[in-house]
Amino acid sequence: MQLSGLYVMVFLKCFFVVFGQQIHSQHKVADLHWKPATATWYGSPEGDGSDGGACGYGSLVDVKPLRARVGAVSPVLFKNGEGCGACYKVRCLDKSICSRRAVTIIVMDECPGGYCSNGNTHFDLSGAAFGRMAISGENGLLRNRGILPVIYRRTPCKYPGKNIAFHVNEGSTDYWLSLLVEFEDGDGDVGSMHIREAGGIEWQEMTHVWGANWCIVRGPLKGPFSVKLTTLATGRTLSAREVIPRNWAPKATYTSRLNFLH
Structure with a gap:
């Protein structure tokens, strides 16, 4: 059996987790109430954000129905990878430039530093997803705002x-x-x-x-x-x-x- 690079590392981690009897803590079920958070965007302005990301979905991030719905989240939602695949609705609160429409994102990546640290709930969205929160014709201006106050809630994934x-x-x-x-x-x-x-x-x-x-x-x-x-x-x-x-x-x-x- 020959493995190389990343796959050797993944194999060794899997081996030691299995035989080391690692115990995972229980997580509470997320509710559907809107909660406060902050949001930024990454990648190209109209792009899909990640080139694969910390969840390991690879080229799927560029393929519909995942395309343009990529979200990187802070550790509190990423949950060491067990939060991968969860879907959230995110809505901007700045009425001067944001529509009342929420954008639905899928957790495909992690944002580990900056606004995402210190236990904050933060969404780093693809440029395309971030721009969709704007009122018609203002998505470019919205992306120039930097960090935004938002509200979010868990939502069922639909494919x-x-x-x-x-x-x-x-x-x-x-x-x-x-x-x-x-x-x-x-x-x-x-x-x-x-x-x-x-x-x-x-x-x-x-x-x-x-x-x-x-x-x-x-x-x-x-x-x-x-x-x-x-x-x-x-x-x-x-x-x-x-x-x-x-x-x-x-x-x-x-x-x-x-x-x-x-």
């Missing part, structure tokens, strides 16, 4: 016409399998993941590694694999039977036949 998909991360083998969840309706986040091998009766727990990436160190693993995920926000569970085929391949994405109702 019309999409079912949950599982991307097999580069470097995965029969002894180290790493997955990324895509297009999860509803809560959007992942609190735990399990897989079940071909002919198996037991669900094997996967470990959160970084961003939205989960892995299992075990082997040899034999597909096809069924995948069960449980959301972080409300603990809803979904099981995709034999969604990853016997002849699976690294860097491939396998789409299920189902999704959460939102």
